[in-house]
Amino acid sequence: MSKRRVAITGIGLLTPLGSDKQEIWDSLCQGKSGVERIQKFDPSDFPSQIAGEIRDFDPGRFMSRKEASRLDLFAQYGIVASGLAVEDAGLDLDAVDPDRIGVIIGSGIGGIVVFEEQYKRVLNRGYQKCSAFFIPKMMMNAVSGNISIHYGVRGPNYAVASACASASHALGLAFRTIQYGDADVVLTGGTEAAVTPLGLAGFCAMKALSTRNDEPHRASRPFDLERDGFITGEGSGVLVFEDLDHARARGARLYAEVAGFGTTGDAYHITAPDPEASGAARSMTLAMKDAGCGPEDVDYINAHGTSTPFNDPMEVKAIKKAFGEQRARQIPVSSTKSMMGHMLGAAGAAELGVTAISVHDDRAHPTLNLENPDPLCDLDFIPGEVRDIPMNVALSNSFGFGGHNACIVLRKIQN
Secondary structure (H helix, E strand, O other): OOOOOEEEEEEEEEEOOEOOHHHHHHHHHHOOOOOEEOOOOOOOOOOOOEEEOOOOOOHHHOOOHHHHHOOOHHHHHHHHHHHHHHHHHOOOHHHOOHHHEEEEEEOOOOOHHHHHHHHHHHHHHOHHHOOOOHHHHHOOOHHHHHHHHHHOOOOOEEEEOEOEOHHHHHHHHHHHHHHOOOOOEEEEEEEEOOOOHHHHHHHHHOOOEOOOOOOHHHOOOOOEOOOOOEOEEOEEEEEEEEEHHHHHHOOOOOOEEEEEEEEEEOOOOOOOOOOOOHHHHHHHHHHHHHHOOOHHHOOEEEOOOOOOOOHHHHHHHHHHHHHOHHHHHHOEEEOOHHHHOEOHHHHHHHHHHHHHHHHHHOEEOOEOOOOOEOOOOOOEOOEOOOEEOOOOEEEEEEEEOOOEEEEEEEEOOOO
């Protein structure tokens, strides 16, 4: 049986740069940062006081107040992003067999907002004051389950958790689900709402975050010698993956074809990346093999690019291993996190959405704040300005705590 082709037909983004897809893309191309001082709570006692937050969030466009009250913020973000994706795809869900529509969503942390709220309530007032909605709001699969309920779709439905690779693993599994005929459409991506006191404290305790508090817009600086940690972010990215023939039959806009998926494990350390980068490199090699392309075919890489001392040079080494030193230096690479911060379990979906727009528009956004390149990070990271690139094949990388590696290949749809 031949595998079916999969297209991206809808992109829903809820990010620190906004929720309008075109506005987000324009901001990325113009090198605008969404990183600011934290406003959700007073961060004055924390070493890192900045983040990529969702501002002025109103879930009311896509759900009732009652529905929103029964959802943790990460699930609200996911439902809103799914609504944006369905709208963008022009998808009439009533015209598709609900048994043929799946939902596969990733999250690295899940319902930490309700976890903190209910812990304080129980600690101060006793277990009897714990909300009956605590577990249904906190559980990682709350978002995929509630999206399916919200839309009445009954295809494959589950959640994926692999830290910062969560969304990319969800996207890869959605790709396989359609390829092998288990669904015609999948709403897929990731969501995260971990800009909370406990979430920030955990990353601060690990000394993983930037402390450039006086210059928020300059704090996320992937591949720069002066980087001092990542910027935590929040939001959601949900994409509509669709069988290509199904999409063409309804006259859908086609952003790009999902052509390949590769995933590996480091088996090295629970938080640190393997300095030899063998697992990350193999994920790219496997994704290209799955797509039927080679290093010479790739026109652009959207990097994981976190702005941490260890991850950035590891990713450079991985790209060189996967592509060869000479070819690696020829491929334009950029980091979306330089402007959005690190959306954790949602990052891979937001970045694949951005990569799909890049393939569709033949443009790659710059890497912000790359002013003094690290000698260990010596690839073409598109510093400064947007670049027009004839783009037939592009890669998007995600690497997560636990040694989880994922790479997705997109291809321009020409036939």
